[in-house]
């Protein structure tokens with residue numbers, strides 16, 4: 072190799088690719104600030120969780136889960152809240168799913184694009200941002216009084232349905248829009264009607280994302296206190312009430328937590344309330360994990 | 374008269390879906406020699422001059438398509454011959470896709486598209502008021518540029534068409550017959566329950582062709598079916614087209630000049646030229662349509678020659 076001697080070396084290779092010093096510092100600094108922000112948020116959350124865990128673990132027991140509320144902190148339980156939350160969740164899901172997916176399907180697949188559908192869309196998007204207590208007032212005036220359902224389980228479920236419906240519609244529309252146009256074309260080219268394509272191809276392909284949106288909305292709904300409190304939830308239900316009866320009075324875990332912290336005894340305010348919070352958090356954690364599992368399972372498939 | 378002929382002359386596309394009286398769906402697959410044909414367009418025997426009306430599947434008369442107020446394609450008239458492969462070629466944007474979509478009324482699904490003129494399918498006006506576009510799409514199948522299997526199993530991909538059309542057929546048989554016709558059976562027979570997305574691009578495209586065959590169309594429209602495939606997969610599809618030509622009328626859009634020369638019997642050349650000095654809007658026109666051998670050896674229009682020889686486009 073006698074070639075290299077003639078051409079002078081231009082520049083050291085290790086210098087050629089070095090970033091300017093200013094850039095590196097700016098980048099490191101930005102990363103540090105972002106990291107700090109994340110840490111602060113996590114720390115606050117961790118402190119909260121640890122505090123609740125310390126206060127509440129002692130109060131957790133099978134009796135606590137299976138007893139109705141009592142005046143005595145050591146005998147009290149959140150059975151009414153658990154059954155109430157479960158039945159609210161189920162009823163809300165049953166009503167939200169067809170309404171939400173139906174509305175999304177109509178807007179995304181069938182509605183003509185005109186002034187009215189645009190107005191409708193804007194309204195749905197705005198409704199998703201209305202404070203939850205407003206839905207409570209809606210529930211009170213429409214379901215409790217106007218429709219005469221009273222302060223019953225169905226009123227609570229309808230109120231929560233109204234609360235999460237806009238979010239579910241928006242999420243379902245996103246899910247439908249993410250289904251490739253080509254799948255619809257393929258179905259139509261085989262002589263399927265638009266309705267057949269929607270129900271047999273588009274919705275099934277979008278179902279995982281729709282379910283994720285549904286579950287996350289539901290977990291928001293069952294953590295809500297204000298709307299159902301306004302719409303007539305009670306603090307404790309009599310033991311002889313049937314938990315699934317639509318026309319009976321109802322309660323839910325967050326309502327009971329609210330009740331516990333309002334009571335004068337410190338045992339209720341700290342120990343019992345924290346134990347109930349742990350139960351509620353566990354339910355929410357399960358729902359969020361379910362959402363993530365569904366999303367991952369199907370994301371891999373497609 | 375075989376079944377095919379009787380099915381060609383079936384009743385009009387009534388808005389009521391025709392479920393009865395449909396001839397048995399699956400012809401036994403033609404006992405064909407899988408000859409990888411090497412002959413070129415020039416060496417193939419050109420179409421017999423006989424042009425009885427029965428040989429004309431589509432009669433296109435003065436068709437124009439607008440998107441909104443912008444014309445995309447103007448004043449196209451031509452005929453499509455039965456059991457022939459007709460290729461549409463031309464520079465990008467000259468309206469080939471727009472035109473091929475007219476044949477199965479897919480343009481109806483594009484909100485601002487407007488089709489004018491007449492297209493007759495066996496003397497039946499495709500755009501007549503009482504024609505059900507859904508039924509048209511079943512009888513005139515389509516294969517797209519990008520393979521678009523449904524995100525389901527191979528088996529379910531192939532039974533979707535018969536199911537939505539309520540065809541009374543044995544699904545297992547439909548699946549096997551259509552896969553054999555699309556020359557895919559041997560590759561997938563052991564994994565029919567697998568997701569179609571697990572197939573290679575070329576296999577997916579053959580699956581889409583098989584899927585189009587499941588509803589027993591007479592015509593298959595293909596819009597650049599090989600543009601996403603490698604040369605080997607492309608050769609597969611081309612062989613397949615030559616095979617299907619025995620039973621189906623095929624229209625194919627292609628950017629690949631050699632492909633048009635290799636597979637088609639007739640070729641239509643489209644172009645999109647600026648119409649005048651003071652108006653730079655372009656819209657597509659048909660320049661000429663003729664036997665492929667003639668178009669590639671001795672076209673009658675100068676622009677065709679320029680395009681084919683690569684001097685333009």
Ligand SMILES: Nc1ncnc2c1ncn2[C@@H]1O[C@H](COP(=O)(O)OP(=O)(O)OP(=O)(O)O)[C@@H](O)[C@H]1O
Nearest residue numbers: 440445463464465466467468469470471472483657
């Ligand atoms: N959905 C649509 N809306 C509005 N204009 C469209 C639409 N589809 C196509 N066009 C226009 O119509 C003209 C013809 O388009 P077309 O897709 O038919 O061309 P093409 O010959 O298939 O081109 P290519 O070879 O690139 O696929 C183009 O000018 C295009 O911009």
Ligand SMILES: [Mg+2]
Nearest residue numbers: 469470471596
């Ligand atoms: Mg095109």
